[in-house]
Amino acid sequence: MWARHLKANMTEEHSGQSDSAGTLGGALAVQQDQIRGLESTVVGLQGQIQSLAGQINQLTAMLNASQQAAAPAPPTPAPEPVVFPVTSPPDPQASSPAPEKFSGDSGDCGGFLFQCALVFNRSPRLFDQDDVKISFILRLLTGRALKWAETRFPNCQQFGCSFNEFISEFKTVFAAEVDEVQDSRRLLALRQRGRRVADFAIEFRTVAAAAGWEQRALKTVFFQALDESLKDELMRQQEPATLNEFIALAIRIDNRLRVRSRNRPVGPLASRPPPPERSFPRPVESPLPPPEPMQLGRVRLTPDEREKRMTSKLCLYCASAAHFIKNCPERPKE
Known part of the structure; x- marks a missing residue:
């Protein structure tokens, strides 16, 4: 009897201890699962914080670039972020090359306004007001165009017209009239x-x-x-x-x-047969007048010699300048 009672008590105590250990193990497992869930939540929050920090850095860099382009003096640099700095690409609208200056030539008016429109379209945030566009164009004028601007806008603070009205007047003054017939x-x-x-x-x-x-x-x-x-x-x-x-x-x-034409070889010209000789009829010689006789062997004068003596007013017989043939002492009387 006593042995049976003792054995029964020991069995009940052992079973109670087993149930307590199982309950404690289950609680620990639940707590571990909760800890893992909290860890995953913390990791997700850290990723979101990093993403927000990157976006804030990018917006800060874009704001600094816009302020540098709008203000003549460099702005105060913003404090650098501590966590995960992100380098943003340069803003293509921060600056645009200005066109060449316009002197008032009517042939260049259309091209000048076209280049100005390209600058305005490239940087719409910088040229969102009419006064800014008008000031940009007026800064590029020179020569007689600048003289017109000085007379037309004596007050540089207030232009008194919209940008469209300014462009219409500018074309009226400087643009050549379109003539389709010409x-x-x-x-x-x-x-x-x-x-x-x-x-x-x-x-x-x-x-x-x-x-x-x-x-x-x-x-x-x-x-x-x-x-x-x-x-x-x-x-x-x-x-x-x-x-x-x-x-x-x-x-x-x-x-x-x-x-x-450049690659064509330049060689000697092809030999051509010489052109046939053309025979011309000889002119018929006119009969010469009978020459005058001379004293030596009665040789007659040639036509050239006769002309020479007559031109020089010499004697046709002896070629003397003291007399003529009529009174020549050497001419035979007969």
Whole structure:
């Protein structure tokens, strides 16, 4: 009896200890899982913090670049971030090259305004106000254009007009009046005159753009403006459908002809038979007048000698200057 009771008590105590150990192990496992979850959460938060720090650094660098471009003096450098500095690429809109100065020549007005528009489009944040655009253009004026600006805008702080009104007035003063009739006449008067077709095509396209002709008509005018030798070569080719293709074909043929002309060997000219001699009839000699007799053996004077004595007023018989043949003492009386 006593042995059985003792064995039963020992069994119950051992089973209680086993249950406590199992409960403690389960609690530890749950806590470990919670710790792992917290660790993963902390790692995710650190990644987000690093990403936000990089974005803040990039925005700070862009703001500094904009301030440096807008202000004449360099701004105070911002404090460098401590955590994970990020280098942002340079802003392409921070600065733009300025066009050449405009002196007031009407032929350069369109190109000058075109270059200014390119600068405005490249940096829209810097030129977001009309006064800034007008000031930019006025700083590039020189010569008579600058004199006009000084008279037109005596107050540099207030221009009193919008940018569109300024451009309209600027074109009225300096831009040449568009004359399509004159441009068409210039187009018809163009000639290649031995130039390279590539160079001539640039002038032709420029004048053609101003004339505003239809493409088929421009192709005909371009053909008529070429040199005759190039026309002959183009007539042997199939004519392209568009003007650009036709100009490209003419350029290729012209380049080949010029290369061939440079590479052609220069040798001695082929021997040609001499031209046949032409026989001319001899002129018929007119009968000479009978010469005058001379004292030595009665030799008659030649026509040249007779002319010489008559011109010099000499005696035809003895060639003396003291008398004439009528009173010559040496002439025989008979």
